[in-house]
Amino acid sequence: METTDLLRKYNIAAPRYTSYPTVPYWDNQNFEEAQWKSRLLTAYEEYKEEGISLYIHLPFCESLCTYCGCNTRITKNHGVELPYIDALLKEWEMYVSLLGERPKIKEIHLGGGTPTFFSATNLQQLLENIAGAKQFDTTAACSFEGHPDNTTPEHLQTLYNLGFKRLSLGIQDFDPKVQFMINRYQTPAQVQNITELARNMGYQSINYDLIYGLPGQNMQGLTQTISEVISLKPDRIAFYSYAHVPWIKAGQRHFTEADIPQGDEKFALYQKGRAMLIAAGYEEIGMDHFALTTDNLYIAYKQNKLHRNFMGYTDQHTQILLGLGVSSISDCGTAFAQNAKTVEEYKQHINEGFLAVQKGHLLDAEDLSIRRHILNLMCQNSTCFDTAVPAEVMQRLQPMIEDRLVAIRNREVKILPLGRSFLRNTCMALDDRLWQKQPQTQLFSAAI
Numbered sequence: 001m002e003t004t005d006l007l008r009k010y011n012i013a014a015p016r017y018t019s020y021p022t023v024p025y026w027d028n029q030n031f032e033e034a035q036w037k038s039r040l041l042t043a044y045e046e047y048k049e050e051g052i053s054l055y056i057h058l059p060f061c062e063s064l065c066t067y068c069g070c071n072t073r074i075t076k077n078h079g080v081e082l083p084y085i086d087a088l089l090k091e092w093e094m095y096v097s098l099l100g101e102r103p104k105i106k107e108i109h110l111g112g113g114t115p116t117f118f119s120a121t122n123l124q125q126l127l128e129n130i131a132g133a134k135q136f137d138t139t140a141a142c143s144f145e146g147h148p149d150n151t152t153p154e155h156l157q158t159l160y161n162l163g164f165k166r167l168s169l170g171i172q173d174f175d176p177k178v179q180f181m182i183n184r185y186q187t188p189a190q191v192q193n194i195t196e197l198a199r200n201m202g203y204q205s206i207n208y209d210l211i212y213g214l215p216g217q218n219m220q221g222l223t224q225t226i227s228e229v230i231s232l233k234p235d236r237i238a239f240y241s242y243a244h245v246p247w248i249k250a251g252q253r254h255f256t257e258a259d260i261p262q263g264d265e266k267f268a269l270y271q272k273g274r275a276m277l278i279a280a281g282y283e284e285i286g287m288d289h290f291a292l293t294t295d296n297l298y299i300a301y302k303q304n305k306l307h308r309n310f311m312g313y314t315d316q317h318t319q320i321l322l323g324l325g326v327s328s329i330s331d332c333g334t335a336f337a338q339n340a341k342t343v344e345e346y347k348q349h350i351n352e353g354f355l356a357v358q359k360g361h362l363l364d365a366e367d368l369s370i371r372r373h374i375l376n377l378m379c380q381n382s383t384c385f386d387t388a389v390p391a392e393v394m395q396r397l398q399p400m401i402e403d404r405l406v407a408i409r410n411r412e413v414k415i416l417p418l419g420r421s422f423l424r425n426t427c428m429a430l431d432d433r434l435w436q437k438q439p440q441t442q443l444f445s446a447a448i
């Protein structure tokens, strides 16, 4: 089948599967904070030795990037930093007292928003208080997201001294026309400067975030962006498909659908970018990700140790992920919990002495099994059932088998090379909760 026909058939609304069940399918009715705490404690008793992953959401940005799908708060008032840090530390101490000790931290990621909105001094205060007297383990994977426009040498040095060895820079596109459309500006020279500074300090892995399908993007501009990126040789690249969800993110209504490359045009941008990255020595990993063969993400992929969580792909895997801050999601393996989504609600709960958990899901045995298979597909491009592939899954996969996107060998479902671009569709075939209750309104962005 021609690519155009495949796109017509499979470019439907599809989850990104950073969790199973996906957030819109959580059974919030049957979830209570007390159950979250109890499941977390049970998991902690079993897994405390391996340590936990910690995600800290720092939502503030000085200006609105109109494409952005993340939970953000736009302000130029830096007076918000300390009260927010105070709430984060109170939340952390609530978890410490629940667990009865300061857990060992195996992975920590500062995400946003724009973590580099915060001054280096304030970030240092936050992190030193999180680590307590223990300091961060030297083997912990510590990373942060920085905006090239406001990441300073002080940020880099302060975080490096605290154990941070990985940096992720949000670039999205270097084309000035696209940058104007998305209201986000940074030059290749700025990015080169930060990259070189970080490398000279000793940062071991530098990631760039890029997006294809942005408003105003075209083949010429994207080719130029990817050439510039390749010349700077980041260790990892996330090359995301633009998720257009204007019914959720009002910022995306700053441009119209006519401005966005879609269907064949969008897919051609992806294929061009992918081909250039592969020709430059990058390996494609899971969905949307590329890495040099020297990078830990690639090594984890080759060793079948790649993991995917709410932050995306990671080379670390802990049973427990605690998310601190507004809208953060925590996961203890058998339950998910998400914090309140506005800064005001979040701070109010915390300052009243409660966790800010607002919704969640308790996974049953069926969920756990499907979750494992979807993770396998997302991370290893195949999964093997204990007995036969369930009949309903076979039936849902049939069109993809006929179109040579997927193959079934005995108990194994395997993604074929052509199917790698349609990974989300294959996962959907296993997503029982989605099939049981088809959405009445559009919940997810398009698969491509």
Ligand SMILES: C[S@@+](CC[C@H](N)C(=O)[O-])C[C@H]1O[C@@H](n2cnc3c(N)ncnc32)[C@H](O)[C@@H]1O
Pocket: 067, 068, 069, 070, 111, 112, 113, 114, 115, 145, 146, 147, 148, 169, 170, 171, 172, 209, 210, 211, 240, 241, 242, 243, 244
């Ligand atoms: C919260 S942003 C971090 C940005 C970083 N803190 C900065 O300011 O440079 C995380 C990443 O998610 C991706 N992202 C955000 N909105 C997106 C959308 N609508 N579609 C696809 N990817 C998106 C972007 O690549 C972005 O760099």
